[in-house]
Amino acid sequence: METLRFAGFHYSYPSTPTRVLDGVDLEVDGGLVLLSGASGSGKSTLLRVCNGLIPHFHGGVIGGVARVLGRDVVRTPTRTLARDVGFVFQDPELQAVYPSVEHDVAFGLENLGIAREEMRHRVDDVLVTCGIAHLRGRAVSTLSGGERQRLALAGVLAMRPRLLVLDEPFAQLDPDGSRALLAALDTAVRGGTTALVAEHRRHPAVEGVARRLLMEDGRVVHLPSSVPVEAPSLVPRRGAPASSQLSWCLHRVSAGHGRAAVLHDLELCAAGGEVVALTGANGSGKTTLLRTIAGLLPPLSGRVERRPGRIAYLPQNPAALLHRATVRSEIVWTLRRTRCADGPDPILGELGLTAVADRDPRDLSSGQRQRAALAAVLAGGPSLVLLDEPTRGMDAAARASLTAAITRIAERGAGVVVATHDEQLVDAVATRVVELRDGAAHELPAGDLVAVGAAR
Amino acid sequence: MSTRALAAWSASGLVIALSTSNPVYRGVVLLCALNLLLARGRRGPRLRLLLIGIALAAATATLLTLLLSHSGAHILVRLPGAIPAIGGPLTLEALAFGLATGLGIAAAMLAVAPLTLVSQPHELVDALPPALARTGAAVGAALNLIPGTVRSAAEIRDAQRMRGWRARRVTDWPAVAVPVVLTAIEGSLTLAEAMESRAYGVTARTHLTIQSWTRADTVLTVSALVAAALFLTLSLTGSAPGWFPFPVLTAPVVSVPAVLCCAVLVLPSLLVRR
Numbered sequence: 001m002e003t004l005r006f007a008g009f010h011y012s013y014p015s016t017p018t019r020v021l022d023g024v025d026l027e028v029d030g031g032l033v034l035l036s037g038a039s040g041s042g043k044s045t046l047l048r049v050c051n052g053l054i055p056h057f058h059g060g061v062i063g064g065v066a067r068v069l070g071r072d073v074v075r076t077p078t079r080t081l082a083r084d085v086g087f088v089f090q091d092p093e094l095q096a097v098y099p100s101v102e103h104d105v106a107f108g109l110e111n112l113g114i115a116r117e118e119m120r121h122r123v124d125d126v127l128v129t130c131g132i133a134h135l136r137g138r139a140v141s142t143l144s145g146g147e148r149q150r151l152a153l154a155g156v157l158a159m160r161p162r163l164l165v166l167d168e169p170f171a172q173l174d175p176d177g178s179r180a181l182l183a184a185l186d187t188a189v190r191g192g193t194t195a196l197v198a199e200h201r202r203h204p205a206v207e208g209v210a211r212r213l214l215m216e217d218g219r220v221v222h223l224p225s226s227v228p229v230e231a232p233s234l235v236p237r238r239g240a241p242a243s244s245q246l247s248w249c250l251h252r253v254s255a256g257h258g259r260a261a262v263l264h265d266l267e268l269c270a271a272g273g274e275v276v277a278l279t280g281a282n283g284s285g286k287t288t289l290l291r292t293i294a295g296l297l298p299p300l301s302g303r304v305e306r307r308p309g310r311i312a313y314l315p316q317n318p319a320a321l322l323h324r325a326t327v328r329s330e331i332v333w334t335l336r337r338t339r340c341a342d343g344p345d346p347i348l349g350e351l352g353l354t355a356v357a358d359r360d361p362r363d364l365s366s367g368q369r370q371r372a373a374l375a376a377v378l379a380g381g382p383s384l385v386l387l388d389e390p391t392r393g394m395d396a397a398a399r400a401s402l403t404a405a406i407t408r409i410a411e412r413g414a415g416v417v418v419a420t421h422d423e424q425l426v427d428a429v430a431t432r433v434v435e436l437r438d439g440a441a442h443e444l445p446a447g448d449l450v451a452v453g454a455a456r
Numbered sequence: 457m458s459t460r461a462l463a464a465w466s467a468s469g470l471v472i473a474l475s476t477s478n479p480v481y482r483g484v485v486l487l488c489a490l491n492l493l494l495a496r497g498r499r500g501p502r503l504r505l506l507l508i509g510i511a512l513a514a515a516t517a518t519l520l521t522l523l524l525s526h527s528g529a530h531i532l533v534r535l536p537g538a539i540p541a542i543g544g545p546l547t548l549e550a551l552a553f554g555l556a557t558g559l560g561i562a563a564a565m566l567a568v569a570p571l572t573l574v575s576q577p578h579e580l581v582d583a584l585p586p587a588l589a590r591t592g593a594a595v596g597a598a599l600n601l602i603p604g605t606v607r608s609a610a611e612i613r614d615a616q617r618m619r620g621w622r623a624r625r626v627t628d629w630p631a632v633a634v635p636v637v638l639t640a641i642e643g644s645l646t647l648a649e650a651m652e653s654r655a656y657g658v659t660a661r662t663h664l665t666i667q668s669w670t671r672a673d674t675v676l677t678v679s680a681l682v683a684a685a686l687f688l689t690l691s692l693t694g695s696a697p698g699w700f701p702f703p704v705l706t707a708p709v710v711s712v713p714a715v716l717c718c719a720v721l722v723l724p725s726l727l728v729r730r
Contacts, residue, residue, distance in 0.1 A: 051653055082655035093604075094643050095650035097597045100576065106664040108654035110593075113662050123664070141603060155654065296614045313618040320608060321615050323634040333631075337620025362638065377619065 001070045003163055003194040004028040004050065006220075009064035011045065011054060020045045022218035024064070028196065028211075032189050035198045037215030038395045039367025043167070043198040044090060046215065050165050050196060051085040052078040069162060083112065086161030090168045090366055090393065092148040093317065096140040101132070101151055104140055108159040122158045129187065130154040131180035145172040145316050145389065146282025146421070150180065157184060164188055164195040171201075171392045172316075174281045174421050200367070200395045201422065246307060247272045247384055247415025248293050253302035255285070255292040261300050262288050264439040270417070270432070272307065272383070275410050277426040278419040279444075280436035286419035287316065289436065290386045293417060307415070309383025310338055316388045318373030322361040327353055330361060330376040340380035347375045350408070351401045366393040371401065378405060384415045391422045403428045457496070457724055459575045459583035461673035468684035469567030469721055475691055477698035478708050479556040481718050482563045488721035489566035495725045496574050503573060510565045514558030521554030522546055529704045549701045556699065582663045589661045597647055604643060609636045672727045683720035690714050 009024040020042045037043050048054040055062045056078050066073040069084050089095050098104040102123060109119045127133040130150045135143065143151065149172050156164065164185075170178055185195050197210070212223040249269035256262040262285040270276050278286045291297040292304060294313045315321070324330045331344035348354050351371045356364055361372045370393050378385065385406075391399050399422075406429045410416050420426060426433060433444040473485045493503065523542040528549025537543040571580060584592040612635045613621075621631050690696035696714035 053649055053653065057649055057652060078652045079655050079658040082653055083658065085653075087653040089646060089650060089653075091646060094646040097593075097647065097651055097654070099603075103576075103664060107593075107651075107656075110661045110663055111655040111658055113659045116662060116664065116666070119662065119664055141607070159654070291614075294618065296618075310620070311618055313615060315611055315615045317608075317611070317639075318615075320612050320635050320639045321619070323631055323638070334619045339620075377615075380620075 002027050002029045002067070003069060004196070005065065005067045006049075007065040009049070009066050010062070010218075011049065012061045014059045014061075019218055021049070024218070024220050026213070026220045028194060030189075030192070030194050032185060032195045032197065032210040033213060034210040035196060035213045035215060035220075036200065037198075039200075039371075039393070039398060040365035041215040042218050043215045044366070046220070047087070047165050047167050047196065047198055049073060050163065051087045052076055052081045053087075079111075082108075082159075084162040086156035086159055086164045088149075088152045088156050088164075088166045088169055090171070091317070092152040092172070093145065095152050096148065099140055101135045101138050101140060101143070102127075104151060105155045105158055108155055112159060122160070126154045126158040129157065129180070129184050131176060144283040144287065146174055146177050149173055150177055150282070153181065153184065157188065160193075162193060164193050166195065166197045168199060168393060169197060170199055172282070172389060172421065174279075174284075177282055178421075200393065200399075201391075201424070245272045245413070246270075246305070247274065248307065248417075249305040250293070250299075251303040251305065253292060253299045253304060255288050255297060255299050257288070257297070259300070262439060263292075263436070263441075265302070266441050268434065268441050270415050272413040272415050273410050273431075275406060275416040275418065275429050275431045277430035277433045278417060278436060279421065279426065279433060284436040285439065286436055287388055289441075290388050290417060290419050293384075294386050307383055310380060311384045311386065312377045312380075312382035314374060314377045314385075314387045314390055316392070318377065319361070319366070319369040321373050321376060322369065325360060326358050327361050327364075327372045327375070328357040330372060331379045334376050334379045338380035342380065344375075344379065347379050347405075350405050351375045352397060367395050367398055370394055371398050374402065374405070378409065381412070382409070382414060385409055385417070387416070387418045387420075389420055389422075390418060391420065391425050399425065457574070457676070458667050458669050458673040459571075459579045460667070460669070461677045462570055462575060462724070463583060464677040465680045465721065465724055466568050466571050468680035470564055471684045472687050472718055472721075473560055473563035473567055475688055476696065477556065477560070477700065478696070478710075478714075479559050479699060480708050480710050481687075481696070481714055482556070482559045484715060484718035485721060486559060486563040486566055488719070488725075489563065489569065491722060491725045492570050493566065493573060496570070506565075506569055506573065510562050510569075513565065514562040516558075517561050518551070518554035518558040521557055522551045525550040525553065527702045549703070549705045552701045552705055556701075579665075579667065582665065582667055586660060590657050593656065593661065594651070597651060598644075601640065601643055601647060605636065605640045608639050608643070612636055612639070676724055676727060679720050679723055683717040687714055687717040690717070 004026060006024045006026040009021060010019050011021040012019045024046065035043055045054060049066055050068055052073050054060065055074060062074060068081060071081065096104045097107045105123050105126060106119055109122060127136055130153055132147065132150045132154060135147060140151065149169065153169065169181055173181060189195055214221040214223055247270050250266045253266045254261040254264050278289060280286055288297065292299055294311055322330055324333055328344050328348065331347060335342060335344065348357050351374060353371055353375055356368060361369055364372060374390060390402055394402065403425065406416055435442045435444050469485050469489055473482055476482065526544040528547030530548035531545040532548055534545045535543050581592040613632050616631050621628065623629065687696065690711060690713060696711040697709050699708040
């Protein structure tokens with residue numbers, strides 16, 4: 001019995017006649033399977049079929065064969081499939097059910113009616129496996145994006161699924177988190193679990209052991225294992241001339257939420273034209289620092305200096321900014337508010353959004369929405385650009401567009417600060433790398449970053 | 457303190473506060489509940505927000521009663537009769553009745569507040585009888601969305617501000633309100649998907665934690681329920697009369713046994729360690 005079997009499978013969402021999946025033929029029988037493909041190619045849709053959310057939750061028009069662990073997906077409710085199929089969504093922020101870490105991990109086990117002693121044992125185990133044992137007593141609301149991603153994984157692994165489905169699980173993980181996830185996946189696969197992982201970013205360590213699939217035009221294309229894994233690269237821009245003008249500066253700044261400082265006595269400055277990459281483990285204070293530089297979070301002590309001009313800030317969940325009827329009108333809205341005379345077309349073109357400019361941004365795929373939000377934020381010639389995990393959910397083409405956009409902005413003399421775990425992006429755009437560790441900022445030589453990336 | 461004992465205490469407080477119009481009894485319930493919240497609840501923005509909300513609700517009730525009820529012998533001020541609904545005399549009796557109504561609302565809200573401020577959401581869900589476990593988990597998850605939505609509203613407002621948004625006119629607000637509403641809807645749908653994907657509702661639920669039940673919980677539950685039952689009896693038999701300040705303001709009649717019934721609600725603050 002195959003774990004997954006699709007034959008001539010097609011699907012379209014209720015509101016659109018276009019088939020998102022169009023003739024999927026796929027058989028998977030164990031192991032680790034890596035599913036890649038451009039934004040909007042149908043990866044997330046295919047994953048949702050694997051646990052029955054499509055069609056049971058979303059409805060739509062469906063045809064062909066889709067069997068998971070021998071069960072017909074159309075005839076088996078999601079909650080029944082969930083006994084054997086674990087699913088981690090793309091947005092870890094939205095999938096915690098209970099407000100405390102330990103109870104959230106146990107939620108699925110409680111639903112399965114697992115005995116208390118067994119439940120405790122599994123929760124203990126999985127917290128260690130996912131490297132979040134130290135977060136056991138924390139409130140979910142206090143976790144960083146990466147910590148939440150690990151929590152979501154822990155909640156699913158605790159249920160010991162036979163099929164594990166992960167949608168962009170590496171997107172917000174720091175190197176330690178990525179290693180913990182890889183180890184957890186390896187253990188699960190060795191234990192007989194089949195893992196289906198959708199991922200934009202290239203991970204040679206995963207690709208080396210995984211069967212590789214590509215989503216293209218709603219179909220699954222099998223990539224032969226003989227195709228070599230190439231080192232991923234974005235067009236690099238190194239050593240852009242920094243202007244002599246200061247862009248931003250922190251003078252003995254301590255920052256944090258409430259009264260507790262996450263960052264202590266930071267002395268950090270950057271000139272216009274510099275691209276500073278902020279790295280560091282999940283929860284190290286990258287978002288806190290960005291918000292402090294932006295002026296959204298007053299420092300607990302110290303002083304923040306900024307060059308006059310508009311500040312562009314891309315939050316971690318940028319799609320939440322979008323409120324207009326079209327992508328184009330989102331950009332026009334920013335341009336008008338910032339009294340900029342430019343038109344929307346250049347930034348639309350630069351970020352590869354011209355084809356979807358007149359579509360509702362909320363109808364776009366996750367990666368396209370990310371780009372739309374980026375365009376809305378960057379429009380209008382900001383003098384300081386602050387980006388929080390900008391490549392989350394972006395495919396290779398979108399990341400190349402982002403790289404070009406950051407380059408252009410920096411060349412124009414604006415300061416750029418990027419908080420990211422994406423070492424390929426850092427390698428391509430950063431002129432300086434600052435790692436946040438133990439509440440302090442440590443300047444890294446550029447070579448160290450490549451080493452961090454290689455260790456993944 | 458067990459969540460079930462706390463629920464029994466809250467139910468008793470609610471019954472007393474809502475079954476009488478006498479401000480003295482309502483006041484005693486309010487003081488007992490406030491004492492419990494300050495002694496056992498987690499202090500912080502949630503408690504502050506709740507107290508502000510309760511004060512606003514009570515003030516609104518007082519104001520509406522004062523403005524809309526034109527009965528009473530002692531006229532404080534007379535508004536022009538041309539003003540619809542509120543035009544006419546504003547009386548001392550209406551003000552007193554408004555204050556008593558506000559006090560009742562505040563007492564009822566404070567009686568229920570410890571359930572959310574003293575207990576954790578999962579404790580509430582675990583305390584429900586098995587027949588309500590699934591509904592309870594869904595309600596718990598939905599309640600969990602509220603702080604997320606509040607946080608997301610602040611984040612969206614900040615991010616839009618960086619795009620040049622300023623709240624100058626009413627027409628500016630959709631730039632924040634629309635994303636907040638859409639994000640909340642998307643969040644609810646994703647949460648529903650996540651719950652379904654984690655086998656919610658597939659079988660009878662078990663619980664990670666056991667809620668301990670001590671002798672103090674028994675004492676508190678029995679005393680609170682007996683006090684509420686006694687108070688209701690006194691009230692229905694006329695031994696603990698309500699209060700109606702119209703047409704002429706008089707002092708409320710106080711029954712000592714009824715006050716003692718209300719005062720029993722102070723027991724959790726005295727018996728249970730933090």
